[in-house]
Amino acid sequence: MSAARRRSVGSSLVGTGTRQQQVNSVDERTRDAVRITGLIKTYPAARGRRGEPPAPPVRACDGVDLRVRPGEVFGLLGPNGAGKSTVVRQLTGLLRPDAGAVEVLGHDLVRHPERAARLLAYLGQESSALDELTVALAAETTGRLRGLGTAAARRERDAVLEELGLAKIAGRPLKKLSGGQRRLACVAAALVGRRPLLVLDEPTTGMDPVARRAVWAAVDRRRSEDGATVVLVTHNVIEAETVLDRVAVLDRGRVIACDTPGGLKSLVGDDVRLDLVWRDSPPLDVPRLAGLAERATVSGRRWTLRMTPEDAREAVSVVTTGPAFAALDDFSLATPSLEDVYLSLGGSGEGLVKL
Numbered sequence: 001m002s003a004a005r006r007r008s009v010g011s012s013l014v015g016t017g018t019r020q021q022q023v024n025s026v027d028e029r030t031r032d033a034v035r036i037t038g039l040i041k042t043y044p045a046a047r048g049r050r051g052e053p054p055a056p057p058v059r060a061c062d063g064v065d066l067r068v069r070p071g072e073v074f075g076l077l078g079p080n081g082a083g084k085s086t087v088v089r090q091l092t093g094l095l096r097p098d099a100g101a102v103e104v105l106g107h108d109l110v111r112h113p114e115r116a117a118r119l120l121a122y123l124g125q126e127s128s129a130l131d132e133l134t135v136a137l138a139a140e141t142t143g144r145l146r147g148l149g150t151a152a153a154r155r156e157r158d159a160v161l162e163e164l165g166l167a168k169i170a171g172r173p174l175k176k177l178s179g180g181q182r183r184l185a186c187v188a189a190a191l192v193g194r195r196p197l198l199v200l201d202e203p204t205t206g207m208d209p210v211a212r213r214a215v216w217a218a219v220d221r222r223r224s225e226d227g228a229t230v231v232l233v234t235h236n237v238i239e240a241e242t243v244l245d246r247v248a249v250l251d252r253g254r255v256i257a258c259d260t261p262g263g264l265k266s267l268v269g270d271d272v273r274l275d276l277v278w279r280d281s282p283p284l285d286v287p288r289l290a291g292l293a294e295r296a297t298v299s300g301r302r303w304t305l306r307m308t309p310e311d312a313r314e315a316v317s318v319v320t321t322g323p324a325f326a327a328l329d330d331f332s333l334a335t336p337s338l339e340d341v342y343l344s345l346g347g348s349g350e351g352l353v354k355l
């Protein structure tokens with residue numbers, strides 16, 4: 001129900017006592033596009049095959065609470081194995097939680113998982129189901145399955161393929177495309193037969209920058225023109241910073257922070273990050289450089305330092321003069337990123353992608 005419609009229903013019932021309370025409680029539930037409360041999921045232990053040790057149970061969701069507002073692009077960020085896909089598979093009704101509630105636009109998807117198909121479009125990590133079809137047929141078939149008539153499905157198919165730059169390869173089967181092209185075709189299929197909630201699990205994996213930009217523009221259009229809400233899984237911190245309104249950081253099945261990218265970054269204060277890349281070995285006989293070496297995280301030829309802006313100014317003057325500068329290949333100074341937030345919150349940082 002749109003906000004305008006909710007307002008008109010509410011105002012027509014002003015003063016009717018109990019019915020007003022009912023409307024208020026419906027209003028309360030539908031104010032969030034997605035409400036996830038106390039979600040718990042443990043994958044059971046598995047017997048070891050051919051003499052291998054058994055796999056222990058894995059608690060992939062450990063009490064996850066999330067609220068997503070209508071029209072928001074909301075991200076789940078975290079390293080491999082943090083539990084992001086497990087959350088979205090429960091959000092889409094594909095996986096039953098052990099405990100907790102999942103509501104989408106006021107519908108209880110734990111009790112009624114079959115309603116998910118009408119409420120949301122889901123792009124999972126693996127999408128081999130469409131592999132035998134051509135790009136055009138994958139999009140058209142998805143539209144038909146979502147209840148569009150033949151003409152409407154074809155109209156939407158053509159519009160989406162054009163929008164995502166796929167018209168030229170519309171006649172090719174998905175299984176004969178590159179990884180990035182196949183992923184783009186799956187995004188196209190997900191967008192046909194519009195749904196109020198889009199749940200996209202790493203939609204741009206393997207795509208080149210042109211395709212990525214086309215996907216983000218298409219997602220943004222669904223939000224601005226249709227009022228769609230988007231839940232997006234990513235472990236790409238750069239994407240997270242640029243496309244998301246709010247982001248929940250997941251680590252080991254728990255939400256360790258949830259805010260706007262800017263709000264999260266303010267958690268790490270004013271510290272800046274200085275990256276130094278040396279041509280070969282740095283001249284450690286320069287005394288002030290030896291001092292920096294003690295504070296740096298070293299990875300091959302790269303030093304990374306987190307410091308106050310004043311210390312960074314001093315460090316930059318050290319590395320841009322004399323023998324240090326001669327030995328320097330590259331350097332960059334950056335304000336805090338979501339990766340810094342993640343690390344400062346106690347995440348391991350492994351598996352976060354920076355492109």
Ligand SMILES: Nc1ncnc2c1ncn2[C@@H]1O[C@H](COP(=O)(O)OP(=O)(O)OP(=O)(O)O)[C@@H](O)[C@H]1O
Nearest residue numbers: 043058060078079080081082083084085086087235
């Ligand atoms: N079907 C399954 N059976 C057993 N364990 C599983 C299963 N699926 C996922 N897991 C485990 O649950 C945890 C969370 O996995 P999940 O796929 O939700 O993480 P993720 O954050 O989506 O990771 P990625 O970024 O790699 O996609 C991991 O430890 C994973 O190994």
